[in-house]
Amino acid sequence: MANSPAAASHEHHIVPTSTYFGTLIALIVLMVITVAVAQFQIPDIGPLTGTVLNQLVALIIAGIKAFLVVTIFMGVKWQTPLTKLWAVTGFVWFTLMFIIMGDYLTRKYEPLASWRPNQETALPRTIHGGTPMPMVDPNEANLHPRE
């Protein structure tokens, strides 16, 4: 298979039917494997529970399937470098969203006990160490001023 960029634009490369058909078969086999793996429980290995492993296997297989679709069916394998660049950009950038997990995973850890006011070790919530903080009734503060 010619892997030259020119193949994509001008003398376009014609992929034989057998390659496409082989890909289809591979995709269906992979799907059958995912379904089969989901039917029984993988035992825990070290810190990874079987649940996690099961899901990992399913996602890895899905990733392989996606890779096959993108490279063969969508023809990225035979495209110019520019097209390849844009083909991967979305998938790479999407992972940035998982920075959000950093928030959810670390929220429960607080560096100082005093930051949790209802704990016994916490300091009382006061201004200037003296008078307790005045409670403002939010509804009262919202009264319309002109009446």
Added chain:
Amino acid sequence: MAGAHAEPLAHGHDHGHDEALHHQFEDIGQQNESYLVGMWTFLVTEVMFFGALFFTYTLYRLNYQYDFWVAHEHLDWKLGAFNTTVLLFSSFTMVMAVQSAQLKKRSHVMRYLEITVACAFIFLGVKYVEYSSKFADHLYPGISFSTDPKVFGEHGFVNGVPMVNMNHAQLFYGLYFGMTGLHAVHIIVGIGVLTALWRLWKNHAKSVTVDYVPTELVGLYWHFVDLVWIFLFPLMYLMPTPH
């Protein structure tokens, strides 16, 4: 870029692809790569679009593992697997349509497009069956959402104790309908685009017959729809038992 010399604009380009070449391009190679890059940048936006949904799913799934697992019991993985096969097969016929377009075999292109559209309809038919069963069991989110964990079968209710928080189950079905619904919208749009392409081929339109790239662009879209489902299927239908 094309020639290294200034070409007068008014003159045509002595090229077999003339009828399909738009005025802003110098030659068909430039035009075709522009189309492909344009389509891929569009697909980048689609990846980010569905990406946010997949992220939302991941977060809630991690938060409510057990509830989501029980809730997913109502989904029938056999129907899901069937639909996956249908979509994979339609991707294959789509790519064969593109190949036939490269070889300029018009009747083959039309035949393959017909099969692809047929697969799309089968997919939607199965989805209709699945959605109906959810509606029948009051699993569409909202005030009428079922309060009875028994709808989830043996795992919902063990020894008279409900095993699932129905609010979280509702969250799961919110994601289920949101994600598969948007995917189904993409399928419907795909049917429209495929049909339009088929009509162009039927009418011997120069815009598609001279060069294969317009057919390939539709193909890229269709494969993307398949791609989304490749991930939706294991995430929605094949959750492992938590323990």
Added chain:
Amino acid sequence: MSATSIGTSEFPKQGQEEVNYLNYDHTLRSWLTTGDHKRIAILYLISTTFIFFLGSLAAGMIRFELTSPAGVVLESETYNKVFSSHGVIMVFFFLVLALPATLGNFLLPLMIGARDLAFPRLNLGSWYLYMVGAALMLSGLIFGGIDTGWTFYTPYSSMYSNTQVSLVIIGIFFSGFSSITTGINFIVTTHKMRAPGMTWFRLPLFVWALYATSVIVILGTPVIAITLLLVVFERLFHLPIFSPELGGDPVLFQHLFWFYSHPAVYIMILPAFGIESELIANFARKRIFGYHFVAFSTIAIAGLGFLVWGHHMFVSSQSMYEGLVFSLISFLVAVPSAIKIFNWTATLYKGNIRLQSPMIYALGFIGLFTVGGLTGLFLGSVGTDVHLTATYFVVAHFHYVMVGGTMMAFLGGLHYWWPKMTGRMFNDGIAKWNAVLVFVGFNLTFFPQFIVGWLGMPRRYHYYYFAPEFQPYNIMSSLGASALALGFLLPAFYLTASLFNGPKAGSNPWGAHGLEWETSSPPPVTNFLETPIVTDEVYDFDPVSEYEQLRAAQDLLDEGGNPGGSY
């Protein structure tokens, strides 16, 4: 002199009106079905200007209401609707697309020597998408308005607000897709349509900026599209995605919202940076100092801009560890912005500076953006932000960058390219004074807001009777707003007037450097009569000819003429 090979000098033909993109066909139909990027730019210019004045109207109401500690005329609910309308209109329907879709659309093909964008019909389609979106949004504002603010925070927007949230959001969805199609168009055009010899490092910096902006648009906009769509799903179809009652997380909405909306502030400012580079280089008549640094800092901002969104959520129950990381990266993103500022000022050094109206806007931009960017650092450090968040300090910060930055650059660019777009020269004398008026009016409006915000005045309230000492600042601000309004209105008049009585501009009225100045003004339908071949570097001001020009200008001055070189 330039070494490009296009012969525009024999243009126009003697005695007859040249055919250009404006006059080759006068029917309305030819405008509404055009594929010509220059005409679409004009369509965008008209529609965004209209939208901008609607948004300004809302701003005027806000400033009027705040002249008294107890409010003046508006009810609380009405006030909520007014500031929400202002934000939605200005952010989603003006700032994120005004610069790319008008000046960018017009100039990108001209600057790279192409006949058009890669996808002209898509370009027209994007204008229609924008119009549909604007119509939906406006109908939403008319039939009930929205009271969520431009940020649409859940669960208020998704569960409680009884206003036209869905309609407005669907309008935003359309305008978002309009930006996306423009972005795709620009990216492909920059990659594939450059004229022979137009290498990446011969691109004007405005093109770099448009490219980076488009990358942000296509990576970010889909995220807000789906996030807002989920709010609509929740409102209309009861899908409980962000509903805390059922275990959903409203803070997730904020994450996804700012995942787009922080990068979106760079969508607004990067094209302004690009225009700024053009103005500074051409009016200081020097190659931009550190061209490569400026180009790469544009890309760096586009990338880093995606990693700082959490600085909007320091007090939204975000984990404090993640807050610290976001704070750190926010400081990092200020580095490439500062590189630009330093390079512009370095370009001015020993430049042959001409203080024509675009340059006055450009100089104003440097000052105002610096203030806006530096106060961003105040807000970006967690400790100070806890006190400053949701006060007028934030309001002042983002107006310094969005109005002081983007609007100043937009006005500067509009003046600069106006002769190219219309073929007519405007009255530069009025324009200079207008630039000064905008600068002064702007500072009078927004500087007091820093102070009053620092003192603790919260944003989004229509009274402050609990702190009447805020009144002088607010009065100052409202007075400044009136001056600013005048400064925005005047160009609409004198620029329009120039269409009727302005002198003919000629192809290069500013003596500027760049491909767009080498075709006639207004340009012919296909931009260039033949495909240009680029052989010279960008901003390649030749010192010898510069010297001769200076001599000529001096001679003119000696004879009592106008040395500005404009007309």
